[in-house]
Amino acid sequence: MAVCARRKAVVVDVGGVPVGGDHPIVVQSMTNTDTADVAGTVNQVMALAAAGSELVRVTVNTEHAAAAVPKIVETVRLFGSRVPIIGDFHYNGHILLKKYPECARALAKYRINPGNSDIGRKTDDNFRTMIEVAVENHKPVRIGVNWGSLDQQLLTRMMDENSRAAEPKDARQVTLDAMVASAVESARAAERYGLAHSLIILSAKVSGVEDLIDVYRALAAACDYPLHLGLTEAGLGSKGVIATTAALAPLLLEGIGDTIRASLTPLPNGDRTEEVIVSQQILQSLGMRSFTPQVTACPGCGRTTSTFFQDMADQIQTYLREQMPKWKENHPGVETMKVAVMGCVVNGPGESKHSHIGISLPGTFEEPKAPVYVDGRLTVTLKGDRIVAEFIEILNSYVASHYGAPAEVTAG
Numbered sequence: 001m002a003v004c005a006r007r008k009a010v011v012v013d014v015g016g017v018p019v020g021g022d023h024p025i026v027v028q029s030m031t032n033t034d035t036a037d038v039a040g041t042v043n044q045v046m047a048l049a050a051a052g053s054e055l056v057r058v059t060v061n062t063e064h065a066a067a068a069v070p071k072i073v074e075t076v077r078l079f080g081s082r083v084p085i086i087g088d089f090h091y092n093g094h095i096l097l098k099k100y101p102e103c104a105r106a107l108a109k110y111r112i113n114p115g116n117s118d119i120g121r122k123t124d125d126n127f128r129t130m131i132e133v134a135v136e137n138h139k140p141v142r143i144g145v146n147w148g149s150l151d152q153q154l155l156t157r158m159m160d161e162n163s164r165a166a167e168p169k170d171a172r173q174v175t176l177d178a179m180v181a182s183a184v185e186s187a188r189a190a191e192r193y194g195l196a197h198s199l200i201i202l203s204a205k206v207s208g209v210e211d212l213i214d215v216y217r218a219l220a221a222a223c224d225y226p227l228h229l230g231l232t233e234a235g236l237g238s239k240g241v242i243a244t245t246a247a248l249a250p251l252l253l254e255g256i257g258d259t260i261r262a263s264l265t266p267l268p269n270g271d272r273t274e275e276v277i278v279s280q281q282i283l284q285s286l287g288m289r290s291f292t293p294q295v296t297a298c299p300g301c302g303r304t305t306s307t308f309f310q311d312m313a314d315q316i317q318t319y320l321r322e323q324m325p326k327w328k329e330n331h332p333g334v335e336t337m338k339v340a341v342m343g344c345v346v347n348g349p350g351e352s353k354h355s356h357i358g359i360s361l362p363g364t365f366e367e368p369k370a371p372v373y374v375d376g377r378l379t380v381t382l383k384g385d386r387i388v389a390e391f392i393e394i395l396n397s398y399v400a401s402h403y404g405a406p407a408e409v410t411a412g
């Protein structure tokens with residue numbers, strides 16, 4: 001696929017994670033726990049970080065939440081994680097950051113929504129105070145404009161100006177223009193209050209796919225700040241995954257975007273880490289980053305009425321993800337490995353040959369044997385009840401021999 005040259009943004013250091021420039025596009029996520037619940041929030045931060053979230057944002061909306069932030073950061077560090085933790089502030093951020101200086105110091109970045117501060121009004125003490133705290137602590141700030149909480153004074157002014165134009169734009173376009181203006185003008189205000197240009201990240205988030213693409217193209221053309229991409233509310237299940245992919249992929253292919261999030265609505269008691277996996281998979285599918293070995297599996301057809309190959313593909317993909325934390329440390333490059341688990345002889349051998357390791361399972365009416373290909377060559381044919389276990393043994397041997405030193409050697 002054709003990928004445009006990456007838009008050249010300034011580089012912002014977020015707690016040791018570089019965002020922008022030629023650095024890899026960063027995956028981030030956000031907890032949905034009550035931040036005042038230290039144990040619950042720490043557990044979710046750790047789970048998100050373990051899944052691969054490189055930045056984790058927490059809500060800081062109450063005094064109890066602000067007071068809990070230093071404890072959360074300290075506990076996460078005690079568990080050995082260095083993931084930067086970001087504070088999300090609305091309405092009362094200026095109060096909380098001033099009243100709880102330890103919170104201000106502990107966070108790696110602040111997220112401010114100009115529509116929920118008093119930016120643009122006669123006095124913008126709330127916005128200015130948050131920026132001054134950021135300057136004092138040398139913290140980066142993401143100025144995040146949202147469609148649903150846009151600065152109404154700015155929008156009204158631009159709507160009025162548009163109504164007097166010789167060729168007025170439609171309301172949608174004026175609103176998108178207002179979002180870009182709000183982000184850029186707020187960033188310039190932050191710089192006037194002393195925040196360095198290299199400490200600012202921008203976002204302009206909406207819920208519609210086409211709207212997101214249009215607003216980020218305009219924002220990318222208007223500034224050189226790093227941009228955070230993501231629908232503000234992607235939705236549930238497949239709708240959320242598909243909408244996020246449809247919105248982010250065109251922008252990323254155009255070289256727009258420095259950090260991303262898939263803002264999926266989880267099911268009750270659902271796994272929050274799904275949004276991390278979706279973000280990683282978007283980047284890996286586009287060939288922009290590699291996070292975990294990929295499994296190619298056929299969709300199945302009338303030749304594969306048995307679900308054995310589906311179960312095996314799921315087991316292999318799950319096994320690879322579970323092994324990645326250990327493999328990442330001891331087997332560099334393993335994330336680029338390709339594995340094929342195919343259901344019959346039609347495409348099975350061919351796909352297996354194109355992967356590092358592949359297995360072609362017998363279809364419903366085929367001979368009960370499963371040839372295994374390693375680096376394009378047939379090496380063994382598996383039979384019987386231990387096909388999955390034996391294939392995993394082959395996987396482990398391949399990883400140990402092709403990607404750095406085995407774990408048992410480096411551990412000592």
